[in-house]
Amino acid sequence: MFYSPIVPQGGRPLTAMPRSFGIAVQRPQPGWLIVDLGADLFSPRWWCGLLTLFALTASAALLAPGLEPLPGGRPAPLEPVQLEQWQALAIAPLSEGSDTGLEMLETKAVRPLLSVPRRTSLSLFATLGASEGIARLLLRSGAAAGDAAETARLIAGAGRAIAPGTSVAIILGEAGASGRRVQQVSLRAGLDLKLTVQRGGGGLALVRTAIPIDTAPLRIRGRVGGGLYWSLRSAGASPEVAAAYLQALATAVEVGSEVAADDRFDLVLANRRAASGESIAGPLLYAGLERNSGAAVQLLRWPVGGRLGWVDAANAGRPAPSSAGLQWPVQGRITSGFGRRVHPILRFARMHRGIDFGAGWGAPIVAAADGQVVRAGWAGGYGRQVRIAHGDGLLTSYSHMSRIIVDAGGAVRAGQLIGYVGSSGLSTGPHLHYETIRNGVAVDPLSVRFASVRPVDAGEMQAIRTRLKALLGA
Incomplete structure (x- = not known):
């Protein structure tokens, strides 16, 4: 029978649907070596697949090449000539053996010298x-x-x-x-x-x-700040000048308690300056202190009684109070002050009962004032020590000495040699540990006045004022 296709109006003719439409596609069955070990657990086919996996793994392990290091060798060492050429090309620190800047191989531009020229000068x-x-x-x-x-x-x-x-x-x-x-x-x-x-x-x-020399005195001024000694050093004063200033200032005020951070120091020292720029500092000539609370200090170095001493230029003619006429025991700078600190050897905090002067081994140590030696010998961690009683409950102590030349019970005068700087006892190096003890209690040596300010005659007042104006540029 003949069927004519039905053609919709304005479209293509309809065709018959194939018989396979809607039937699921059948996947091909895997071979016997391909086993899904996640399905049909413990079935004969599953066990066959597991054994096959083990067999393949063992075969791969047996047939795999060994994991041995790759063959290689050390490079041959360079000959001396080759090494020299490589060093000329290298850039490295001289401390590591580099030798840069060597000449390369000769070229035609290099002409040998028949003889080395001699330097004429x-x-x-x-x-x-x-x-x-x-x-x-x-x-x-x-x-x-x-x-x-x-x-x-x-x-x-x-x-x-x-x-x-x-x-x-x-x-x-x-x-x-x-x-x-x-x-x-x-x-x-x-x-x-x-x-x-x-x-x-x-x-x-x-x-x-x-060479022309300028002898104009040098003036140093500044704020006391956290510490007078270190402020002096920061302002340009040498250790010797700073020590001399403290020694002079202690004749008028209690340095340890009466000097405030906002006070201003003022000192003048002799100075020689060459036209070429070199200079040599001389002795301290004037020591002043501008105080926010209290009278200003103006100490002038002046000859009194045939000796140079300090006179109170602000109150000339009136003696300033003095405790015992003490003086500096050694020429040196202060390296450690009075108070609590970490001991440099024991490494724990403890009270430092005095001050330390940095001085060279064998530097002379003198008595700070007249008195009687009450101890001269070994004193444990203090090493070789001398103690001098000055009366009124005041003692001075000198420790870590290298040699003692006074005996206990003997009398000494101010400035008399009593021994030499050393490093005996618990000490990290040569220095003098100096203590002042008042009524059995250690006090700051900087609070004890080191020398009395001498009164001057009324006739010298004008000369003192003239000298002071010249130094201060007034």
């Missing part, structure tokens, strides 16, 4: 040693013996001793059989004099050059 600087003279310095610098001796003779004729450590500028000429000829030698024979030995038509001659 040699300029150098040398420092005069502690046990040598000018002649020996020139000899070790390469000068001829005759020129060295003649130069030393000319410099000695200047009448100035050349201090060890002086820098000497030397110019030497061509080398001869006995050394190089001296062309010029220059050095400073002092702050105000330069000596030059130079060769002229008639041989070596000495030339003196005077």
Whole structure:
């Protein structure tokens, strides 16, 4: 029978649906070696798949190559010539053996020298040693013996001793059989004099050059802040000047309790300054303190009774109070103050009952005031110690000494030598541990006045005022 297709209006003819439409596609069955171990657990097919997995794993382990290190070897060491060339190309610190800047291999631009040219002159600087003279310095610098001796003779004729450590500028000429000829030698024979030995038509001659010196005193001012001593050091005062200022100031005020942070220190010291810039500080001339509460301190160094002492320029003619006429026991700077601190050896906090002076081994120690020695010997952690009673319950103690030269029971005068600085007992280095004890209680040595301020005659008042105005620039 013939069926004509039905054609919808305006469309294509309809076709018959295939018979396979709507029937699920059948997946192919896996082979016997492919087993899903997640299905049909413990069935014969499952056990077969598990055994097959074990067999394949064992075969892979047996047939796999061994895990051995890859074959290799150490590079052959470089020959010395090769190493030198590599170092020339490398950039590394000299401390690690680098040797940069070497010449590379020769090129046609390199022309060998038939002989090494000799230097016609040699300029150098040398420092005069502690046990040598000018002649020996020139000899070790390469000068001829005759020129060295003649130069030393000319410099000695200047009448100035050349201090060890002086820098000497030397110019030497061509080398001869006995050394190089001296062309010029220059050095400073002092702050105000330069000596030059130079060769002229008639041989070596000495030339003196005077250097202008400015002797204007140096003034240092500043705020006390957290500590007077360290504020002085920060303002530019040397340890010796700072110690001298504290020693002078202690004649008028209790440094440990009467000096406030907002007070301002004022000191003037002698100073010599050369036109070339060098300077040498001299002794302290004036010690002042501007106080917010209390009278200002103006202490002037002035000769009284044939000796230099401190006079109260603000209240001249009236003696300032003084405790016992004490003075500084050693020339040195204060390295540790009075109060609680961490002990440098025991490493725990404890009371520091005195002050420490940093001084060299063997520096002289003097009695701070008149008195009687009550102890002179070993005192445990204090090492060699001297204690002096000054009356009215006041004692001074000097510890860590290297040598004691007084005996217990003997009388001493202020400024008398009693021993030498050392490091005996519990000590980290040479220094003086100094204590002041009043009625059995340790007090800050800086609070004890070190010397009495001397009264002056009324006739000297005008001279004192004139000197004070000159120092302060008023």
